[in-house]
Amino acid sequence: xxxxxxxxxxxxxxxxxxxxxxxxxxxxxxxxxxxxxxxxxxxxxxxxxxxxxxxxxxxxxxxxxxxxxxxxxxxxxxxxxxxxxxxxxxxxxxxxxxxxxxxxxxxxxxxxxxxxxxxxxxxxxxxxxxxxxxxxxxxxxxxxxxxxxxxxxxxxxxxxxxxxxxxxxxxxxxxxxxxxxxxxxxxxxxxxxxxxxxxxxxxxxxxxxxxxxxxxxxxxxxxxxxxxxxxxxxxxxxxxxxxxxxxxxxxxxxxxxxxxxxxxxxxxxxxxx
Numbered sequence: 449x450x451x452x453x454x455x456x457x458x459x460x461x462x463x464x465x466x467x468x469x470x471x472x473x474x475x476x477x478x479x480x481x482x483x484x485x486x487x488x489x490x491x492x493x494x495x496x497x498x499x500x501x502x503x504x505x506x507x508x509x510x511x512x513x514x515x516x517x518x519x520x521x522x523x524x525x526x527x528x529x530x531x532x533x534x535x536x537x538x539x540x541x542x543x544x545x546x547x548x549x550x551x552x553x554x555x556x557x558x559x560x561x562x563x564x565x566x567x568x569x570x571x572x573x574x575x576x577x578x579x580x581x582x583x584x585x586x587x588x589x590x591x592x593x594x595x596x597x598x599x600x601x602x603x604x605x606x607x608x609x610x611x612x613x614x615x616x617x618x619x620x621x622x623x624x625x626x627x628x629x630x631x632x633x634x635x636x637x638x639x640x641x642x643x644x645x646x647x648x649x650x651x652x653x654x655x656x657x658x659x660x661x662x663x664x665x666x667x668x669x670x671x672x673x674x675x676x677x678x679x680x681x682x683x684x685x686x687x688x689x690x691x692x693x694x695x696x697x698x699x700x701x702x703x704x705x706x707x708x709x710x711x712x713x714x715x716x717x718x719x720x721x
Contacts, residue, residue, distance in 0.1 A: 491526045496716030501543060502695065504611060504626055505649060505666030505702045506657050509549050512706030515713055520544040537567040537580070554588040561586035565593075574601040587618030604631045613656065620704060624653025626665065641674045645693075651701050659701040666697040674718070690715040 499515040501508040511517070525539035543561040553560045567580035575598075582593035592615040599607040607630040613623050632645040647668045654662040672691030680686040693712045697705055 488529050489526060490529075491524065491721050493719040493721075494521075494523045494716055495718075496521045496523070496714060498712065498714050500710070500712040502712060504628070504657075505695065505697050505705075507695075507705045507707075507710065509545065510704070510706040512710055515711070517546050517548055518713075519546065519549065533571045535569045535571070537569065537578075538565070539567075540564045543586075553586070555585065575599070576601075584617065589617040591615060591617035591619050604633055606631055621657045621659075622653060622655040624651070624656040626651050626653075626656060639675055639678075643672045643674075643691075645670050645672065654701075657702045657704065659699075659703050661698075661700045663701065664698055665701040666695055668693050668695045670694065672714070685720040687718045687720075688716070689718060 497518045498521050499518050500511045501519060501521075509519070521541065521543055523539065523541040525537055528536040528538075530536055541563040542559060544558050545560050547558065550558070550560055552558075555562060561584060563582060563584045565580050565582040567578055569576055569578035578595075578597045578599070580593075580595045580597070582595065584591040584593065591613065594612045594614055596610040596612075597607060599605065607628075609628040609630070611626040611628060613619070613621075613625075616623055627650045628647055629649075630645065630647045632643055634641055634643040636642075645668075647666075649665045649667070651657075651659075651662045651665040654660060656662075657665075670691055670693035672689060674687050674689040677686040677688060691714050693714070694709070695712065696709050699705060699708050
């Protein structure tokens, strides 16, 4: 699950209060509408093409300034609503590369990596805390990750992720921790939702990506757009999305990148159910 993924704000309770009060003052005995219940099980399927594979600032396939050899990165996450504000998640992410980027892998063919994860989130109002254990399988080994994420649903939707590598597996680096601060603001432009994500990462470990220093490792800023495919409603809640993200990295901390600064692109389909 490589960095991914703004929270939708809940409708204002003042609106519900006003509607309820209006009914009461009218002298009617009709009950207020029952609250809309969330689905016990929901999910998101993404079918994405990415020009780069970026793992916490590391340009894995050394694409640098090139955007000509995109790879296919499907992902699926299931969410299970639990009592008392808890949500459990299960998910997977795959990296399928063109033949020019690698031959047959230990997994098989052009499938170079498979990530799986399980998480548990707790939400109070607009604040969510989530703990996610991940297993990244590639290079005949596994990289073990534990992420702790804090998020708040508001204008800029801030998030703080404490990314902990517990076992480096085949990674070029060592165990350690990276702190990632994220901000994102979305606007509606007719049927299109436009988002502006921003991230900055601080490395607490000097050899996380094989570098010689700790500190600021990378920053990124992007623009993404999503369009709801209304004509697909009979077969599901589909949308198309795409975007550009520009990275600035410190090559003392991430020394194996082809370029210190580079632009990436994404295009894909999303199914929510």
